[in-house]
Amino acid sequence: MIKRYISIFVFAAFVVNAVAMPCAASSESARQPNQNTSAGNDKTVESARKSLLDTFTERRALYENIGTMTGIPWYNLAAIDQYERTLSFAHPKTRPLRDGLIAIYMNEVKWVGLMNPDHEDTKPRSIAYFDGFGRDGDGDGKADRNNDADVLYSVAHFLLQYGTSSSDFNIGLWEYYENSRSVERINQFARIYGKYGTLDLHRHAFPLPLGGDYSFRSTWGASRSYGGYRIHEGTDLFAHYGMPVRSTCFGVIEVMGWNRYGGWRVGIRDLNNVYHYYAHLSGFNKNFREGDIVEPGTVVGWVGSSGYGRPGTQGKFPPHLHYGLYRDNGLTEWSFDPYPHLRKWEREERKRRKRK
Numbered sequence: 001m002i003k004r005y006i007s008i009f010v011f012a013a014f015v016v017n018a019v020a021m022p023c024a025a026s027s028e029s030a031r032q033p034n035q036n037t038s039a040g041n042d043k044t045v046e047s048a049r050k051s052l053l054d055t056f057t058e059r060r061a062l063y064e065n066i067g068t069m070t071g072i073p074w075y076n077l078a079a080i081d082q083y084e085r086t087l088s089f090a091h092p093k094t095r096p097l098r099d100g101l102i103a104i105y106m107n108e109v110k111w112v113g114l115m116n117p118d119h120e121d122t123k124p125r126s127i128a129y130f131d132g133f134g135r136d137g138d139g140d141g142k143a144d145r146n147n148d149a150d151v152l153y154s155v156a157h158f159l160l161q162y163g164t165s166s167s168d169f170n171i172g173l174w175e176y177y178e179n180s181r182s183v184e185r186i187n188q189f190a191r192i193y194g195k196y197g198t199l200d201l202h203r204h205a206f207p208l209p210l211g212g213d214y215s216f217r218s219t220w221g222a223s224r225s226y227g228g229y230r231i232h233e234g235t236d237l238f239a240h241y242g243m244p245v246r247s248t249c250f251g252v253i254e255v256m257g258w259n260r261y262g263g264w265r266v267g268i269r270d271l272n273n274v275y276h277y278y279a280h281l282s283g284f285n286k287n288f289r290e291g292d293i294v295e296p297g298t299v300v301g302w303v304g305s306s307g308y309g310r311p312g313t314q315g316k317f318p319p320h321l322h323y324g325l326y327r328d329n330g331l332t333e334w335s336f337d338p339y340p341h342l343r344k345w346e347r348e349e350r351k352r353r354k355r356k
């Protein structure tokens, strides 16, 4: 029973926050299978999915609204909001997730202005006088830090000072974050949202074709010999040469080329600011290049044994796909164990197939 409550709780948290860590958050519940209540679990999954879609609909309406007011395309606003969500997940202590539809975070001082003696100030005129960011986005005469429309409009208002073209947008982003990684991420997210025209882009696929002859186990943290002491930051999936390697997520190809350790490798950035790393490939899908957008199941290359030497080096170890996951917190990146996610995506994909 306790387990079920935990699952429901995790799902609820997952839905409310939809969706900075779909893999991590939802795998918590998936890691605790309960055969006796699988029908009940299916229902929970279904209702979680439904409220997630409702959240996306409401959020989208807000982006469109503020977009109409400011002339900033909805997908650019969506990208900023989603980027902020990933930052809040990476820095839960210093950036608590707002209790609302959107995740854009400004502390009180930023909102009301540095010298403003009233930290709860909601009067647009005095906030503007003290150079605060807070603005009134929903026309109720208040600039309320707890109001989604006000928060989103305030950011949009700041960006508009720099103009309305896409390069102006980037200048505004740089001025807002003072970090070129932030500008890059928001651009990547905006392109993904723009291409698919929806916020519902958090499905995953398993990196190898289901039913293929592959095997993998948890190899996180094992030591390895090449290139000095480095722990094994990923999962090795052993398979035959030439087995297709597929994107596990909606994302942008950030890297495609040779690396001394990884051989021919592909790096894909997803909407959770997670970098998916596929190494030791025998070759790439020539239809794609850096900057292209992929989706779950898109074939990006083929299993091989490249790496551990000069470009083209092969066969220093049995063929396998090395799959790694790295989270960006806005300043640095760190790896986390892909194994539980791989198991979960494999299970989910199998389920989806059965349904079809």
Ligand SMILES: [Zn+2]
Binding pocket: 232, 234, 235, 236, 321, 322, 323
């Ligand atoms: Zn490996």
